[in-house]
Amino acid sequence: MRLAELSERSGVPTATIKYYLRERLLPPGERITATTAEYGDAHLRRLRLVRALVQVGKMPVATAREVLAAVEDDSLDHHMRLGAAVWALPHPPGPAQEAPETTAARRTADELMRRLGWQYGLEVGPVSPAYGMLVNALAALARLGYPHTVENVLPYARIAGQLAVADLDLVEEYETPAEQVEAAVALTVLLEPVLLSLRRLAEAEESHRRFRGDSS
Amino acid sequence: MRLAELSERSGVPTATIKYYLRERLLPPGERITATTAEYGDAHLRRLRLVRALVQVGKMPVATAREVLAAVEDDSLDHHMRLGAAVWALPHPPGPAQEAPETTAARRTADELMRRLGWQYGLEVGPVSPAYGMLVNALAALARLGYPHTVENVLPYARIAGQLAVADLDLVEEYETPAEQVEAAVALTVLLEPVLLSLRRLAEAEESHRRFRGDSS
DNA sequence: ATGCTTGGATAGTGACACTCTCCAAGGGAA
């Protein structure tokens, strides 16, 4: 199929597809003539993944590029490719400078990993983006006057463990490793808003249950 | 304290504080003279909350203004104020147009509420922003080739229920209703990145457990 | 041949949080 058809089938404007090609989020099509390129189903799936990352995940284009590079890096084995892809996912502008709250946050995070027995996290965690995200988030919490303790965060971490089991179950429904890697990335990103909105609905429900009629 | 001191204590540049004042995210200080205003601890706390919403929550300023209005709306009782504040939280640009996937997503969402027995959600849900978020997220999932069924989403919803219990437990540690409302808003927003990063760490751990050594 | 389409490059657009610049009016020290 050619660019116009790719655009029609995916619902993405041609101008935007051109932009993605330019930014190397999408591999170039196979050149048929000097003025025509042919795209396949792989392009269509990739395009959908890009939309998931950029539109739903609000990920900077540069970050999406890295994630996609990991997805198609054949030099990694399956687990590593899964890991590397999800690995590259968040790219919070960097730890910025080492505020005093950050040190305390890092301590809490380390203690948390130990308490949960997440050895993998302990081995490679301290340099993983997700670990950095966690430290930043805890630091922000403290800076804004909501101090964190390991006991406070533990329930959250246990719940996150359940989430991961559910996620990996979904991923394992896909057959080929390539599909699994794609699904892992897509679902990690696409289920985030699902999770967050369900959490807010559940909060409303729980608050209704607890405070209903309490007119203080 | 005056503007300069408020800036110093909060770490927010004076220009930004002026901007927040102009945008009515921060109530004006008490005018001492024609050229001087006095700010109190309430301003400091409010400023922190604003930073939580705008910087961590990446919320548009206009949305933050609505949330803050609900926080300080004395005409509502406690539960309503909690609800209204969290209510106004997300403001995804609107459902846009009614794509075909949206209808299916709405069906799934309704069925989900029923299955969970979330009556509050069923009563007021369909117009709540969080409900709209959920529908959009499910529609995006379907549009990108990952169809959703109630059975797929149910585990997520149950986990969200656990999260809400943990959240409300944290909120109830605060004594006064005013603090509780503030905490509910702040924690809802500030714990989101904590949750998402923990989920990613847990995914890495779980993937390590399942695929370790699998070199396909 | 010729008009329409294709893909590529360049320069804009719009949204949005923030920030710079300027200004009038005090207020403290000499």
Next chain:
DNA sequence: TTCCCTTGGAGAGTGTCACTATCCAAGCAT
């Protein structure tokens, strides 16, 4: 009192970033 520095207010500007509108040259189809 007088002078300079600070304060708070208002408008316009900046940077970022995803996206888009405009051109352009080179075919392909009629």
